Amino acid sequence: MVELKNIYKTYDDKVNVIENLNLIINDGEFIVLIGESGCGKTTTMQMLNRLIEPTKGSILINGKDIRSVNKNELRRNIGYVIQDIGLFPHRTIEENISTVPLLCKMDKKEVAKKVKDLMKTVGLPYDIYAKRYPKELSGGQQQRIGVARALANNPDIILMDEPFSALDPITREQLQDEILRLHDDLGITVVFVTHDIDEAIKLGDRIAIMEKGVIVQLDTPEEILKNPANDFVADFMGKNRIWKTPDLLKAGDVMSDKFAKISPHRSVAQAIEVMRKHDASVLVVIQQNENGKDKLLGLVGPNRLRNVTDNSIKVKDMMKSDVTKIPFDMTLTEVIGIRDKNNILYSPVVNEDGELLGIISNTSILNVLSQIIPGKEEY
Amino acid sequence: MGFFGFLEYLSKNSEEIIEKVQEHMVLSLTAVILACLVAIPLGFLIVNHKKLSAVVLNIANIIQTIPSLALFAFAMPLFGIGTKPAIFALFLYALLPIIKNTLIGIRNVNPAIIKAATGMGMSKAQIMFKIEVPMAISVIMGGVRIATVTSIGVTTIATLIAAGGLGDFIYRGLSMYDVPMILTGALFSALLALLADFMLGLLEKKLTSKGLSRASKTN
DSSP, X not given: OEEEEEEEEEETTXXXXXXXXXXXXXXXXXXXXXXXXXXXXXXXXXXXXXXXXXXXXXXXETTEEGGGSOHHHHHHTEEEEETTOOOOTTSOHHHHHTHHHHHTTOOHHHHHHXXXXXXXXXXXXXXXXXXXXGGGSOHHHHHHHHHHHHHTTOOXXXXXXXXXXXXXXXXXXXXXHHHHHHHHHHOOEEEEEESOHHHHHHHOSEEEEXXXXXXXXXXXXXXXXXXXSSHHHHHHHOTTHHHHOGGGOBHHHHOBSOOOEEOTTSBHHHHHHHHHHHTOSOEEEEEEOTTSOEEEEEEEOHHHHTTOOOTTOXXXXXXXXXXXXXXXXXXXXXXXXXXXXXXXXXXXEEOTTOBEEEEEOHHXXXXXXXXXXXXXXXX | OOHHHHHHHHHHTHHHHHHHHHHHHHHHHHHHHHHHHHHHHHHHHHTTOHHHHHHHHHHHHHHHHSOHHHHHHHHHHHHOSSHHHHHHHHHHXXXXXXXXXXXXXXXXXXXXXXXXXXXTTXXXXXXXXXXXXXXXXXXXXXXXXXXXXXXXXXXXXXXXXXXXXTHHHHHHHHHHTOHHHHHHHHHHHXXXXXXXXXXXXXXXXXXXXXXXXXXXXXX
16 A cells, blocks of 8 residues: 655745645555646656655555665665656667566576566567567557566556557557556556546546646546536546546436336326326336335336226236346446347336336436536527 | 888888887877776766866866877976876877767766666666666767877877887988888878777677667667
């Protein structure tokens, strides 16, 4: 665990570049620091490997103050990847990757094996690339080696300072996917600095949005998109953001919790009356469970109630009980897919315990979407 | 006197020629080696101090502007006559190109590489020996080559303070109006300079990593 406690950074006793910053990074977390240039994101990151020392405050890694550790020792155990890649041009790829392990006097055979493994991991086979020099590789390949070099000493933490921003979009996307895979496979903590919001949303378990040396919001990408802390965050994320990442919208976000309910034991005539009163085109048949929560039994609409004259027939006899229930955390894309495939008009949304939370209808989806469409025109 | 006359002169005086070539080499190479030992470490020491490196470069520049003949004369009160003052003067002369190229070589190292190395946990000394020296070596060697060629040329004047070398032939020939003698001195010092430059070129190539040479292909 990495803890930044009450960090201040001041240059020339004037401006606080970082002001009272507090941040806890959990083990194995992928955290993205994002903000405009000059917001202090790189400064914050470089404090973790002591390239920059805070003016005030302390930083603990696994409970130990990093100032109590030798600088170079500390850095050798924290992977570091920078935008300019910074491979050593006079050394072969193999020599580049083995730099830190050899500094740490690791066994040469072990290092050689590690290099082979790492090169395989980053998709550049040892036999082809090990003896090449950096300039003989493309930019994307070089940064893969940059990542391999940062992983060479088995660090628990890896710091990445806009590592992919100089690469072309296709290569960037590939490397993003790969770093995610590495993060999942190795369980390492990643601190990632970027100014690219798409990259942040794609990669971050949590995103810290920084402005003028302060973290203005620290949360999961979903939360930040749905509930931006202030106008700055909303602007920064961009109003159209949700369209680029529709998977962030879940069933729970597009359902309506206003729907007409009815008990299974009511008569058909009563049901028609309820529908008329609520101007509803469907009724949700529910029963309260022992916790007093609504349990879904089925749906009933006018087509099933029409022409029923026998008053002894109850709602429960006429309702459609084999309705497709949607878990509340299903993505909107999946919901729409299911509805489209099975020609469903009304989809009840339930939680883990099967309790009813709301109903998704075309209207409810449109209502939610219209709220997040920017620049609504008035009619 | 024809070409064959000149050859005859050479064969008649071969012993003295070999002796003078040796003297010449000892003078100029000793000076350059001493200059390397001082200038290269000095360059590394002062490269990060802007003011200090400016002062050092200025001093070396001023030395360079002193006419070589005058420099030999200045060295005499300190070391008398003979090889010592000559080597001292040549040494001072060789400093500037080596210091200058050392500074340029180190400053040319991409700061991103130093940043990466620092972030990886390399100490200052490790960065110097494992990164800066190997990356700057071809530029430094360029300075050494210039210093060596210049030094071999200037050594011809060392004869005036009785230090010997191929200058002996030239000045004796001038005073006796002996053209073959003058030619011998000039030709051999030129050959010596070319040979030294060629050898240092080979050394430079050997010391420079393949990853840095411009010749090999880029992807």
